Amino acid sequence: ARCGGNLSSDLRLAGQYVFMYYARPTRARSFLTVALAADPLFQNITQKVELEPALGDEKVIEKFESYFIDGTLHVIYENQLASGHWGTGMRTYRIAD
DSSP: OBOOBOOOTTOEETTEEEEEEEEEEETTEEEEEEEEESSTTOSSEEEEEEEEEOOTTEEEEEEEEEEEETTEEEEEEEEEETTSOEEEEEEEEEOOO
16 A cells, blocks of 8 residues: 555544545555544544545556545545556545435
């Protein structure tokens, strides 16, 4: 797994602190993964969720920054495409109750 980026104390999902990281359960698949914890140091992780796989021709997704605006979670990250080019990706998620 790779991580990096912000660990913002004001970013919460369902009242839990959020940490995003890149997980590769198999050589062929990688995911944006979220760990949730009740404490800001993540000493007691309550849940891990593979949120979404790499999209399109992305091969690597890492170094996540995230923030909420008007109830929408914005995730900005570094990606490497199948061509070998490195760039910046952005995803948005509407959070449902």
